[in-house]
Structures are given as C-alpha cells and as structure tokens.
Amino acid sequence: MFWQTTRFRIDLSRPRVMGIVNVTPDSFSDGGRFSDASAGAAHCEQLLKEGADILDIGGESSRPGAAPVSVEDELARVMPVLTEALQLGCPVSLDTAKPEVMQRALDLGVDIINDIQALRAPSAVDCVAAHPGCGVCLMHMQGEPRSMQAAPTYDDLLSTVRSFLAERTQVLLNAGIAAERIVLDPGYGFGKTVDHNLELFRRQRELMVLGRPLLAGWSRKSTLGVLTGRGPGERLVPSVAAALAAVQHGASIVRVHDVAATVDALKVWSAAGLA
Template identity: 40%
Template sequence: MSTQTGRRHVAGLTAWDRCAVMGVVNVTPDSFSDGGRWFDTTAAIKHGLDLVAQGADLIDVGGESTRPGATRVDEAEELKRVVPVVRGLASEGVTISVDTMRASVAEQALRAGAALVNDVSGGLADPRMVPVVADAGAPFVVMHWRGLLAGGNVRGSYHDVVTEVADELHARVTAVLEGGIAPDRVVVDPGLGFSKDAEHDLVLLAHLERLLGLGHPLLVAASRKRFLGRVLAGPDGAVPPARERDAATAAVSALAARAGAWAVRVHEVRATADAVRVVRAVERAAARGTEGAR
C-alpha cells in the first residue's frame, strides 16, 4: 500500500504512485463506444501503442462486447480477435489486461504476454476461469455482476445499492480467494452500468470508500457509459453519443483518483492521464502542507 495516498498496489504489476490509466482496445465490430474502429489486428495494435503514447499505463484488450443486448461471440472468434493483439502489444513492452469471460481466452492471452485478467463476470461465467488464473499466478479483476445483459439491465433493483454491491463483491472475492488467487492479486470493480441505472452508478461513485473498504485495489470503469449520457442530457432530454462523453469521463477519473482508486479504465486516454496526474500533484501538495504545519 502507498504510504502517501493509501492507494493499494497489485502484486505482479508496476506500483504506480498515482491512479493508473487503463486504455481500452476493443477488437470488436459492435462495442457501444467504438465498435469496428479497431477490429483489424494491425489497427488494434497501433491504437494500443497510441494510447500508451498518450499516457496509458496498461491496455485492456477485449474481443467481445458486453453492451446490453450484445450477442456472445464463439470461443474461436474471440481467440482470433484477442490473442494476436495481446501478443503484438506485449512484444512492444506494453502491460496488457485481457478483458474476457472465457478461461480459454484468458489462458492463451496470458501465454501471449498478458499480465492481468479482467473478467466482468468475476469468474461466474466460466467455472474454469478462477483455476486458470490461480495456476498462472496472475492478477484478477472481480467485477460486480448479476448476469449477462441480454435484453437490457438484469436484476437492476436495489434497496441500498452501495451495501448490496459491496456485500456481493465481498462474497465473490471470498470465492475467488478460496479458488486459489492470492489476496494481493485481486482487484474489485463496482460494475458501473451493469444491472444498474444512472442513479445507482452515481451513488456508487459517491461512496467509493465503501468499496475500498473491501481491502483490495479498486478499478473504476465509467468511460462513456450511459449514466454519463443521462447526466449530460440537454433540456430536451437528448443524450449525447458515447464519443461525446470524454470530458465527463475525465471528471469521473479525477474523482476516482482522489478517492483512492487503483486504476480507471477509459477509451480516450489523454484527458484522464492529465486528470490523474493533477490529482497526484494535489495530494503531494497536501502532504507538504501537512508536514509544514507540524
């Protein structure tokens, strides 16, 4: 744990002294945000390298859209999309996270050079996932998940969203630890937008300290999501398209960094990279001011 900020680090990865920036490379034709733009392997690798040049600390590569109503791709297609991109970026020295719900994809991506597995189901979609990650000794992101979003939000009803998400994450983390993944390699993610409406997402962002209280590094993935569109809606209720939500995303990144998040996952890197560095500068200034007052 960082003694200056209280920000936890993930074993096996670089110990950044600030909130890390995870850039997104979707190798899909149907992502809600940028589907099809980086579907070609060469274009996806170039995009990942561009994101690193803009300030990303690690790159999250995914070959399956998890937008509401998306149809799952088959295993062979997901492997075809993901593994060459992971291999190409890893060969350039990029720290790679693989975004997948399939153990076979995680396994081959780790062999190709991925350093982290980001599973939006927290290991629930594939019973082989946790054993595969445990055997590899890789870090694992456990996201709050209540099922595939076929047809829209699934089970999005909460009496107390913060308590219920924290409790459900705690239960899933316990299962992952019992499955053999080391405690210092577990990351938690509140799953913004997954089985949650805009108000749920905003309340969770307002209470990130409850999720940090689980005792694991926190990943916040708010980039371009629907709740930001609701916040930015005009007087007529018109919601801006996903690619016009990057300034709002950077604002969330600053809030998450200030709260102590380990990383933020974003599509447009530069503004968020600037935001987390400003937050770190403010934290340092606050520490100097405290020392001077003693």
C-alpha cells in the first residue's frame, strides 16, 4: 500500500516513523523547546538524522485545555519552519485544522495535511480537494481540545470511531480526493478516557476494514503516564512499546517524539520476523 502526497509516493510496505516538530510554547511534553524558527529547523534536521521518514510540523497545541491560536500566530510559527523543512528532501506534514493555514502551506509545497478535526472546518475539504495530490490524515476526536477530556462517553466506542472515519473518508472521496491520498488516525487521547484508549488499542485492527492505512499517535500520551506513573518527559520506554504494539496491531505509520529509539526498536521488531 502507498500514501500519495504532494511530492512523494510513500511506500507503506514497512512501518514509517513520523517525527513530531512542535513549534508551540505550550505543547504538553516539549512546549517551547522548538518554538523559534531556527530551533524548529534544527530539530527537523536532527529527526531526519535519527531516521524519521516524515516530519510533522504543528503550530497550535492540541493538549487538553489548550487555548485556540489565531491564524496569524499559527502562520508566523509554522511557515518559516515549513520553508526550511521542504528543503530537506523528505515528506513534510502540517498539523493544523485551519483552512487558511492549510492553503498557505499547500501553496508553499507541503506534502501532507494532518488534521485532528478531519477536515470538518468550513472549506477545509475544498482546500485539500483543489490540490492535485497532497496527502491527508483524518483523525477521530470527540469534542475539541479545550473540553475533550471533560467527560468523554461512548455507547459503542469502536463502532463510533469506525463510522466517523468511514463517513469522513466518503466525504473526501465524494469531493474527488483519491483514496490513496488518505490515511486514518483513531485519535488516541482525543476525547477518550484511559479505558477508551486501551479498548481502541486492543481492537485497532478492526479499523483496517476501512481499507486505508492507519496512523497511531501514542507518544508520551497521558494514558501511558497512568499505566506507568511516569511524567511526560519520562515516557520514552512506554512510548516505544506503544509504537511497536500499534504496528503489531496494523498501524502503518507511528507519530513520535523519540525518533531514534522508535526507529531502532522497529529494526529489531522487523529482524525478529514480526513485520
């Protein structure tokens, strides 16, 4: 299976590692570390040296309780880093839910739009549909970041997530966006309790009936903290374990902070014949 993006047709016959580049002052695990353009660009280069296949650059925190960011502020944060990242010869993803930011990034040449709101903002689908080949990642989220963890409830978690992702995929197909451009994300930690996350994790393979590659984002999530008692900066081992388990359960792409450790673990996993 392949993921078609603006400049790259990404072969998903082996698991791919998406490295996280947060150019925000308030990300839950590394807020402020890479919030200026030079630090963000340097971090992109470092993640590629560590083996990242894709860079995912975001300028607005999606942590629980995060305050919204204006279009102007988000553009000021991400555009300089995107400009530098696009010179590095790898697929570049933009993590945003704002159509105005999507459009500017696509005009610049960005390869992928990674949207936690699954292109539900007005004109977001049109923006992506107008582009001849960018990739897109659609994520499930109950509610919105400021309130999503207040009291998430589901009658049937797996059915809800699966139906949502199927419906959003069909919206894109109806808009003329080719299926090979679409990747799906269950949305671990987004409007889900610890029990919800673990149930969805155990049943992740059931989402493969949707026929599109799966992206899993477990890196440093609070559920791992609950399971291990570790703070966000101490979750390297649980994050790598979760990434391997996600791949074992059918994920084609893992979105991570700790690229080098994840890449090394996947090499061992593959050598053990688990690929």
